[in-house]
Amino acid sequence: MSGAPWRDIVAGGYDRVADDYARLEDGTQWPRMRWLAEVLDRLPPGSRVLDLGCGNGLPATAAIAAAHDATGVDVSAEQIARARANVPTAELAVADLADLDYPAGSFDAVVAFYTIDHLPRELHATLLARIRRWLSDGGLLLFCTEPDDNPGVVGDWLGTPMYFSSHPAEVTRRLVTDAGFEIHRGSVEQQLEGGRPVDWLWILARTAG
Numbered sequence: 001m002s003g004a005p006w007r008d009i010v011a012g013g014y015d016r017v018a019d020d021y022a023r024l025e026d027g028t029q030w031p032r033m034r035w036l037a038e039v040l041d042r043l044p045p046g047s048r049v050l051d052l053g054c055g056n057g058l059p060a061t062a063a064i065a066a067a068h069d070a071t072g073v074d075v076s077a078e079q080i081a082r083a084r085a086n087v088p089t090a091e092l093a094v095a096d097l098a099d100l101d102y103p104a105g106s107f108d109a110v111v112a113f114y115t116i117d118h119l120p121r122e123l124h125a126t127l128l129a130r131i132r133r134w135l136s137d138g139g140l141l142l143f144c145t146e147p148d149d150n151p152g153v154v155g156d157w158l159g160t161p162m163y164f165s166s167h168p169a170e171v172t173r174r175l176v177t178d179a180g181f182e183i184h185r186g187s188v189e190q191q192l193e194g195g196r197p198v199d200w201l202w203i204l205a206r207t208a209g
Protein backbone atom coordinates (compact mmCIF):
# COMPACT_ATOMS: atom_id res chain seq x y z
CA MET A 1 0.00 0.00 0.00
CA SER A 2 1.34 3.46 -0.78
CA GLY A 3 0.09 7.03 -0.78
CA ALA A 4 0.26 9.67 1.94
CA PRO A 5 3.68 9.71 3.66
CA TRP A 6 2.18 9.18 7.12
CA ARG A 7 0.33 6.09 5.85
CA ASP A 8 3.54 4.45 4.59
CA ILE A 9 5.32 5.30 7.85
CA VAL A 10 2.53 3.75 9.94
CA ALA A 11 1.99 0.67 7.75
CA GLY A 12 5.71 -0.09 7.44
CA GLY A 13 6.26 0.69 11.10
CA TYR A 14 3.61 -1.74 12.33
CA ASP A 15 4.88 -4.39 9.91
CA ARG A 16 8.32 -4.08 11.53
CA VAL A 17 7.33 -3.79 15.21
CA ALA A 18 4.77 -6.62 15.14
CA ASP A 19 6.71 -8.80 17.61
CA ASP A 20 7.72 -5.97 19.95
CA TYR A 21 4.21 -4.47 20.00
CA ALA A 22 2.69 -7.88 20.77
CA ARG A 23 4.90 -8.05 23.89
CA LEU A 24 4.39 -4.45 25.05
CA GLU A 25 1.48 -5.19 27.38
CA ASP A 26 3.24 -8.14 29.07
CA GLY A 27 3.21 -7.85 32.84
CA THR A 28 0.77 -4.91 32.81
CA GLN A 29 -2.94 -4.67 32.26
CA TRP A 30 -4.08 -2.03 29.81
CA PRO A 31 -7.68 -0.82 30.27
CA ARG A 32 -8.75 -1.88 26.76
CA MET A 33 -10.56 -5.12 27.72
CA ARG A 34 -12.40 -3.44 30.61
CA TRP A 35 -13.71 -0.77 28.20
CA LEU A 36 -14.49 -3.37 25.53
CA ALA A 37 -16.57 -5.33 28.07
CA GLU A 38 -18.75 -2.24 28.46
CA VAL A 39 -19.58 -2.47 24.74
CA LEU A 40 -19.93 -6.25 24.55
CA ASP A 41 -22.22 -6.32 27.61
CA ARG A 42 -24.63 -4.00 25.80
CA LEU A 43 -24.80 -5.99 22.54
CA PRO A 44 -27.02 -8.98 21.76
CA PRO A 45 -25.09 -12.01 20.43
CA GLY A 46 -24.41 -11.88 16.71
CA SER A 47 -24.09 -8.09 16.59
CA ARG A 48 -21.94 -6.53 13.87
CA VAL A 49 -18.76 -5.02 15.31
CA LEU A 50 -16.00 -3.20 13.43
CA ASP A 51 -12.50 -3.03 14.97
CA LEU A 52 -10.50 -0.19 13.37
CA GLY A 53 -6.74 -0.72 13.53
CA CYS A 54 -7.31 -4.25 14.83
CA GLY A 55 -3.58 -5.11 14.80
CA ASN A 56 -2.91 -8.83 15.23
CA GLY A 57 -6.44 -9.35 16.56
CA LEU A 58 -5.33 -10.02 20.13
CA PRO A 59 -6.92 -9.60 22.49
CA ALA A 60 -9.78 -7.37 21.30
CA THR A 61 -10.89 -8.73 17.89
CA ALA A 62 -10.76 -12.28 19.26
CA ALA A 63 -13.01 -11.31 22.20
CA ILE A 64 -15.44 -9.62 19.81
CA ALA A 65 -15.46 -12.60 17.44
CA ALA A 66 -16.25 -15.00 20.29
CA ALA A 67 -19.85 -13.73 20.38
CA HIS A 68 -20.29 -11.39 17.44
CA ASP A 69 -19.84 -10.86 13.74
CA ALA A 70 -16.37 -9.26 13.82
CA THR A 71 -14.79 -7.15 11.09
CA GLY A 72 -11.23 -5.89 11.49
CA VAL A 73 -9.20 -3.54 9.33
CA ASP A 74 -5.60 -2.49 9.60
CA VAL A 75 -3.20 -0.61 7.35
CA SER A 76 -0.36 -3.04 8.17
CA ALA A 77 -0.28 -6.19 6.03
CA GLU A 78 1.81 -7.98 8.67
CA GLN A 79 -0.73 -7.20 11.41
CA ILE A 80 -3.61 -8.47 9.25
CA ALA A 81 -1.69 -11.66 8.38
CA ARG A 82 -1.33 -12.30 12.12
CA ALA A 83 -4.97 -11.41 12.77
CA ARG A 84 -6.04 -13.96 10.13
CA ALA A 85 -4.14 -16.65 12.04
CA ASN A 86 -5.32 -15.47 15.48
CA VAL A 87 -8.98 -14.79 14.64
CA PRO A 88 -9.94 -16.98 11.67
CA THR A 89 -13.67 -16.27 12.08
CA ALA A 90 -13.31 -12.50 11.67
CA GLU A 91 -13.69 -10.66 8.36
CA LEU A 92 -10.29 -8.97 7.96
CA ALA A 93 -8.84 -6.53 5.43
CA VAL A 94 -5.76 -4.41 4.85
CA ALA A 95 -7.16 -0.89 4.53
CA ASP A 96 -6.53 2.68 5.60
CA LEU A 97 -9.06 4.32 7.91
CA ALA A 98 -8.78 7.43 5.78
CA ASP A 99 -10.15 5.60 2.71
CA LEU A 100 -12.59 3.27 4.40
CA ASP A 101 -16.29 3.35 3.64
CA TYR A 102 -19.28 1.13 4.35
CA PRO A 103 -23.00 1.42 3.65
CA ALA A 104 -25.04 3.32 6.24
CA GLY A 105 -26.08 1.22 9.22
CA SER A 106 -23.53 -1.57 8.58
CA PHE A 107 -22.45 -1.98 12.23
CA ASP A 108 -23.91 -2.08 15.74
CA ALA A 109 -20.62 -1.01 17.30
CA VAL A 110 -17.30 0.42 16.15
CA VAL A 111 -14.17 0.23 18.30
CA ALA A 112 -10.68 1.65 17.74
CA PHE A 113 -7.96 0.95 20.29
CA TYR A 114 -4.75 3.01 20.17
CA THR A 115 -5.28 3.70 16.46
CA ILE A 116 -6.87 7.08 15.67
CA ASP A 117 -3.81 8.99 16.90
CA HIS A 118 -1.88 7.52 13.95
CA LEU A 119 -4.17 9.43 11.56
CA PRO A 120 -3.56 13.17 10.90
CA ARG A 121 -5.86 15.05 13.27
CA GLU A 122 -7.37 17.04 10.38
CA LEU A 123 -9.02 13.75 9.36
CA HIS A 124 -10.48 12.86 12.77
CA ALA A 125 -13.76 14.81 12.34
CA THR A 126 -14.42 13.23 8.94
CA LEU A 127 -13.67 9.76 10.27
CA LEU A 128 -16.04 10.24 13.23
CA ALA A 129 -18.80 11.45 10.89
CA ARG A 130 -18.31 8.39 8.68
CA ILE A 131 -18.38 6.06 11.70
CA ARG A 132 -21.65 7.72 12.75
CA ARG A 133 -23.11 6.88 9.32
CA TRP A 134 -21.84 3.27 9.40
CA LEU A 135 -23.59 2.69 12.74
CA SER A 136 -27.16 1.55 13.22
CA ASP A 137 -29.47 3.74 15.33
CA GLY A 138 -28.32 3.46 18.93
CA GLY A 139 -24.97 2.08 17.76
CA LEU A 140 -21.94 2.27 20.04
CA LEU A 141 -18.56 3.87 19.53
CA LEU A 142 -15.57 3.09 21.73
CA PHE A 143 -12.11 4.45 21.10
CA CYS A 144 -9.04 5.80 22.80
CA THR A 145 -6.62 8.40 21.57
CA GLU A 146 -3.81 10.39 23.08
CA PRO A 147 -5.11 13.55 24.80
CA ASP A 148 -2.25 15.78 23.64
CA ASP A 149 -2.18 18.80 21.33
CA ASN A 150 -0.06 17.22 18.58
CA PRO A 151 -0.46 18.60 15.03
CA GLY A 152 1.50 15.63 13.65
CA VAL A 153 5.00 14.34 14.30
CA VAL A 154 7.21 11.43 13.31
CA GLY A 155 8.90 10.00 16.39
CA ASP A 156 10.54 6.80 17.50
CA TRP A 157 8.20 3.94 18.36
CA LEU A 158 9.77 0.67 19.46
CA GLY A 159 12.85 1.50 17.43
CA THR A 160 11.13 2.46 14.18
CA PRO A 161 9.80 5.80 12.87
CA MET A 162 6.10 6.27 13.61
CA TYR A 163 3.57 9.01 12.90
CA PHE A 164 1.37 10.44 15.69
CA SER A 165 -1.25 13.21 15.71
CA SER A 166 -3.91 14.12 18.24
CA HIS A 167 -6.17 16.85 19.60
CA PRO A 168 -6.39 17.94 23.23
CA ALA A 169 -9.01 15.89 25.08
CA GLU A 170 -11.65 18.63 25.09
CA VAL A 171 -11.37 19.01 21.30
CA THR A 172 -11.74 15.26 20.71
CA ARG A 173 -14.83 15.25 22.96
CA ARG A 174 -16.33 18.11 20.95
CA LEU A 175 -15.61 16.34 17.64
CA VAL A 176 -17.43 13.26 18.94
CA THR A 177 -20.56 15.19 19.89
CA ASP A 178 -20.39 17.29 16.69
CA ALA A 179 -20.36 14.02 14.71
CA GLY A 180 -23.72 13.04 16.22
CA PHE A 181 -22.84 11.03 19.34
CA GLU A 182 -23.78 11.28 23.00
CA ILE A 183 -20.79 10.55 25.21
CA HIS A 184 -21.67 8.02 27.92
CA ARG A 185 -18.30 7.88 29.56
CA GLY A 186 -15.02 9.57 28.89
CA SER A 187 -11.86 9.68 30.97
CA VAL A 188 -8.11 9.90 30.75
CA GLU A 189 -6.35 6.81 32.05
CA GLN A 190 -2.69 6.04 32.36
CA GLN A 191 -1.12 2.76 31.28
CA LEU A 192 2.42 1.44 31.29
CA GLU A 193 4.11 0.87 27.95
CA GLY A 194 7.52 -0.73 28.39
CA GLY A 195 7.65 0.84 31.87
CA ARG A 196 6.71 4.30 30.53
CA PRO A 197 3.42 5.84 31.78
CA VAL A 198 1.25 7.00 28.86
CA ASP A 199 -2.09 8.84 29.10
CA TRP A 200 -5.02 7.84 26.89
CA LEU A 201 -8.40 9.50 26.51
CA TRP A 202 -11.13 6.84 26.49
CA ILE A 203 -14.55 7.61 25.02
CA LEU A 204 -17.65 5.41 25.02
CA ALA A 205 -20.48 7.01 23.05
CA ARG A 206 -23.80 6.15 21.45
CA THR A 207 -25.37 7.62 18.34
CA ALA A 208 -27.54 10.58 19.30
CA GLY A 209 -31.15 11.11 18.32
Ligand SMILES: C[S@@+](CC[C@H](N)C(=O)[O-])C[C@H]1O[C@@H](n2cnc3c(N)ncnc32)[C@H](O)[C@@H]1O
Nearest residue numbers: 014053054055074075076096097113114115118
Ligand atom coordinates in the same frame (compact mmCIF):
# COMPACT_ATOMS: atom_id res chain seq x y z
C1 LIG B 1 -1.06 0.62 18.68
S1 LIG B 1 -1.65 -0.52 17.49
C2 LIG B 1 -3.16 -1.10 18.24
C3 LIG B 1 -3.54 -2.48 17.80
C4 LIG B 1 -4.78 -3.02 18.51
N1 LIG B 1 -5.94 -2.19 18.23
C5 LIG B 1 -4.58 -3.11 20.00
O1 LIG B 1 -5.52 -2.82 20.74
O2 LIG B 1 -3.50 -3.51 20.46
C6 LIG B 1 -2.30 0.56 16.24
C7 LIG B 1 -2.81 -0.21 15.03
O3 LIG B 1 -3.52 0.69 14.19
C8 LIG B 1 -3.15 0.46 12.86
N2 LIG B 1 -3.35 1.71 12.11
C9 LIG B 1 -2.77 2.89 12.34
N3 LIG B 1 -3.17 3.81 11.45
C10 LIG B 1 -4.06 3.19 10.65
C11 LIG B 1 -4.83 3.60 9.53
N4 LIG B 1 -4.75 4.84 9.04
N5 LIG B 1 -5.65 2.70 8.94
C12 LIG B 1 -5.74 1.42 9.43
N6 LIG B 1 -5.01 0.97 10.48
C13 LIG B 1 -4.18 1.84 11.08
C14 LIG B 1 -1.68 0.06 12.94
O4 LIG B 1 -1.23 -0.63 11.80
C15 LIG B 1 -1.68 -0.80 14.20
O5 LIG B 1 -1.90 -2.16 13.95
